[in-house]
Amino acid sequence: MDERDETIETLDPKDWTAFRARAHAMLDAALDRMQNGSDGPVWRDPTAELKAAFDVALPVDGLGPEAVDRQISELLPFGVGNTHPRFFGWVHGSGTPSQVVAEMAASAMNANLGGREHGAIHVEKQVIRWCREIFGFPAEASGLIVSGTSMATIVALKAAREARLGVSVRKAGVGEARLTGYASALVHGCADRAFDMLGLGSEALRRVPVDDTGAMDLAALREAIARDRAAGLTPFALIGTAGSVDLGTIDDLDALADIAAEEDLWFHVDGAFGALGVLVEALRPRLNGIERADSLAFDFHKWLHVTYDAGCVLIRSEEAHRQAFSDRPRYLKGAERGLAAGNPWPVDYGPELSRTFRALKVWAQLAEHGTARLGRMIARNCHQAAYLGRLVEADAALELLAPVRLNICCFRYRGQGGDPDALNDEIVIRLQELGIAAPSTTTVEGRKAIRVNITNHRTRLSDLDLLVEAVKRIGAEIEAGGKRP
Ligand SMILES: *Cc1c(COP(=O)(O)O)cnc(C)c1O
Numbered sequence: 001m002d003e004r005d006e007t008i009e010t011l012d013p014k015d016w017t018a019f020r021a022r023a024h025a026m027l028d029a030a031l032d033r034m035q036n037g038s039d040g041p042v043w044r045d046p047t048a049e050l051k052a053a054f055d056v057a058l059p060v061d062g063l064g065p066e067a068v069d070r071q072i073s074e075l076l077p078f079g080v081g082n083t084h085p086r087f088f089g090w091v092h093g094s095g096t097p098s099q100v101v102a103e104m105a106a107s108a109m110n111a112n113l114g115g116r117e118h119g120a121i122h123v124e125k126q127v128i129r130w131c132r133e134i135f136g137f138p139a140e141a142s143g144l145i146v147s148g149t150s151m152a153t154i155v156a157l158k159a160a161r162e163a164r165l166g167v168s169v170r171k172a173g174v175g176e177a178r179l180t181g182y183a184s185a186l187v188h189g190c191a192d193r194a195f196d197m198l199g200l201g202s203e204a205l206r207r208v209p210v211d212d213t214g215a216m217d218l219a220a221l222r223e224a225i226a227r228d229r230a231a232g233l234t235p236f237a238l239i240g241t242a243g244s245v246d247l248g249t250i251d252d253l254d255a256l257a258d259i260a261a262e263e264d265l266w267f268h269v270d271g272a273f274g275a276l277g278v279l280v281e282a283l284r285p286r287l288n289g290i291e292r293a294d295s296l297a298f299d300f301h302k303w304l305h306v307t308y309d310a311g312c313v314l315i316r317s318e319e320a321h322r323q324a325f326s327d328r329p330r331y332l333k334g335a336e337r338g339l340a341a342g343n344p345w346p347v348d349y350g351p352e353l354s355r356t357f358r359a360l361k362v363w364a365q366l367a368e369h370g371t372a373r374l375g376r377m378i379a380r381n382c383h384q385a386a387y388l389g390r391l392v393e394a395d396a397a398l399e400l401l402a403p404v405r406l407n408i409c410c411f412r413y414r415g416q417g418g419d420p421d422a423l424n425d426e427i428v429i430r431l432q433e434l435g436i437a438a439p440s441t442t443t444v445e446g447r448k449a450i451r452v453n454i455t456n457h458r459t460r461l462s463d464l465d466l467l468v469e470a471v472k473r474i475g476a477e478i479e480a481g482g483k484r485p
Helices: 016-035 048-053 065-075 097-109 119-135 149-165 189-197 218-230 253-263 274-279 318-323 358-393 420-433 461-479
Strands: 142-146 179-184 205-208 234-241 266-270 295-299 311-315 398-400 408-413 438-444 447-453
Touching (some): 016 097, 097 358, 119 311, 119 358, 142 318, 149 179, 179 218, 189 205, 274 358, 358 461, 408 420, 408 461, 420 438
Antiparallel strands (some): 438 447
């Protein structure tokens, strides 16, 4: 076979005109899905058909574009539900249509952001500069766009670990060192996972009780540190929470920064969603001290509505950051000029070599809408959560389980006896199965709560009216012995 010139087989389309028509059709299907995203159920259980269609033998001979596009189109309605105005579960951002545009361009460039000198790298640098400015970090601080706060926390705490034990720990391991860290009882589980993955053991992360505002109790923190020092352990990190996942509570970051300085601890802030409160004038004072953190982890895919996934780590000491990760072997050596220039590379700041071009969609979101508009969406969600809190308090059938402090409202249906925990679990499952709304649940002081988190620029007050009405109706139906839907 003569595979020269035009006859060579590639994976590109043979007929670009037909390919354009195909691509435009899928773009239309995707945009239809977004334009009509507020109609229909919030969530639908993946059907047996759908699951079967994704459980077939490995195609040795391709199925061809028509079959593939049909299957993708059939998949489109089966999202998590977070693009819908009544998605209130966990902490999910809701995305924006213009993200589709940026993702399309990023896909076309197919850039690898592990390093080297090319346009995409400068987009990421721009995003990091903007983030430093948003949070008041110094110009020397470094940063990396990562998959989310879980990864950002690992990166930050690795820098913290090496800052304490010295970079030799990278080769020798932690050995006999017994490092301990401190966080509020409301800290997210990603911190435990980071301690686990860094070889410190998740038990080395001490959970400090919170006061009645939900912030870390400072006296209890000092006691915990002193106890560990007396036992011969080595306290090294203090983690502040800016927006707890259960209740949206915020630690006193300024006070934590003081204690970290006194005790010589690395001060890390988990600001997954709450840190972006700095974009709202009224919330900013509650985040005072965030600019003093040694490291900050936060997400773009939550309250900034960037498409999944995209988070960020900022580290005050660029040197500490680089020393925790830089180790380029011979085949990755940099250069002064040419494609291997542009040092240091992102691979010097995190565990991944090949990296997707997340930076473009983040840049596009910030550049198109601006921080003022994005901040208005955040402020509105907080007002909406407070509105829901007032609806709950005004209704004898419902009970507010914690004050609404940010964008999260935890409440429950009181019921007439029986097991209120099981009742509220069932209400939430039915709300989801009926596609009416998608809150999640948590436990507040031992009591099961319907947890409504609003990180959603599409939610309206009428969606919250509808939610309350549905909770009461479904609660009454269950109590009357109603069958599952
Ligand atoms: C979501 C969340 C995380 C984890 O972030 P991912 O982006 O899901 O990895 C950590 N902390 C808090 C407070 C969160 O809300």
